[in-house]
Amino acid sequence: MDHPDERTAGAAKAAAAPGALETVLIYHERTKHRLERYAAGPETLDWSSQPDPFRRFEGARRIPLPLAGDRLTTPYSALFTPGAVPPRALSLESIGLLLELSLGLSAWKAYGPDRWALRCNPSSGNLHPTEAYLLCRAIPEIADGVYHYLSRDHVLEERGRFAERPSATAPRLQVALSSIHWREAWKYGERAFRYCQLDIGHALGALRYAAAALGWRSRWVSGVGSSELAAGFGLDRIEDFSGAEPEEPELLLEITADSWAPKGDPAAPVPAGSAWSGRANRLDPHPMYRWPIIDEVAEATRMPASDFGLAAIDRYPPRVVDSAEPAAALIRQRRSAQGFDRRGMLGAADFYGLLDALLPRPEPPWDIGRLIPRLHPVLFVHRVAGLSPGLYILPRRAAIQDGLKAALRSGFSWTKPAGCPDHLPLFRLAEVDCRPLARTLHCHQAIGADGVLALGMLAEFEATLAAAPWRYRQLHWEAGLLGQALYLEAEAMGLRGTGIGCYFDDLFHELLGLSGRAFQSLYHFTVGFPLDDSRILTSPPYAGRGPD
């Protein structure tokens, strides 16, 4: 294979720590949920002493961000039409919008004495391990420096102020994402690292859609390794994190209001003499457990500072998106369904439209990085008009189809359903009522069976990791991106989705006849007609502040 992406994998391999591949494979195997036992996690949970869901930097100067999401009228369909959204200038207000519509709060919820916030980005268990940092240069009203986003208050916390103004005066915005493993491990134990990575994928998607609503582009910056990222964003400043849970650097995004003209060094170093401020708050004063394997897999999957290049991707005809709903409204109303109406039947056109949105095209969210699509949904179709219930597959790149055919059960039919658009690589594997199985498979959750469909995402696993173990993270990011696309597309169709991190890994593999590790399922999802729980009260996200 001669993708540039694959060509550089050798460099990444050379940089991986010895034993990294083995560590990742052991971690993955050990954190599988099995029918007879779940992956290791806490035996008891003290709900009254949950970790603080918000990281703050005490002593850091705060810059309130304007709230303007209500006034943004960009239709959802325009996000996918090149040139349809005039780019906003980079400013305090537009950056506020970017964050409000990606990682900002979308509502407060209350049930009895409990009160919790929801955000535009979903998160396994609503635990939100993802943190975001901005690097701003030459942006009006914002001093050059590094900022942490505190979603609870929709403010920037000034972490590092640059000593000198760099010579370039073109505005520049970069966003770094990190994970606080403990916030997730507190509840989920060893499997938590996977969930943190899936959440990063969702956050990536959330940022890409929000940027598109402002007419911006955002792209994953390759060539910046984990340690450079930690240094550039102050995550390795021991003195600022002493006594607090550490943050694991994940990736860097460059956000531009114009074309992709190079903006200089991908990770321009922090100027000498810059002043850092703020101390990270401690989220959990009394951690009850330790899960050292999470530190091990984190170390084994740190990204090397090599350039991953761009991959050639299959070409599909342009997508037709006709939702006139404002993107901001869909983004903020996105929720995970807790239950589905079992009578709901999805129209075939919507079904094919939903799957079409998952094909990699040079449009949001897939243009975040032109990477080889390595995740391929296997669908349990429960209720789609004109389509027999059964097991289906959507290989997201043509070159993997034969490999999948050879790896999956030999009795599968691989027939294209009548009425399926020509360009959509959807195949029926077997006609069967999968509902009882889909419920069992998803840790006995009814949402696996009650939606119109459920799906598992098969990753090209072993070969990808053998070339570069750090891509264990990247595979999960791609899965999270797929999940984010499903959430928003479902919302645009009047449906609702729910990410499913809890599933019995090998039960799914056995169902498909898979043995070995060539393909592994990394994330599941379900879509359907939601039932609302009227006992839960909803209030607005930033009620105290009002619109600016």
Ligand SMILES: Cc1cc2nc3c(=O)[nH]c(=O)nc-3n(C[C@H](O)[C@H](O)[C@H](O)COP(=O)(O)O)c2cc1C
């Ligand atoms: C990676 C991931 C895994 C999830 N797994 C499950 C799951 O197994 N079961 C479930 O009911 N919800 C699951 N969810 C949904 C979360 O519980 C939900 O996102 C969170 O409570 C926040 O609510 P919201 O999505 O409505 O904002 C998952 C979400 C994500 C992002």
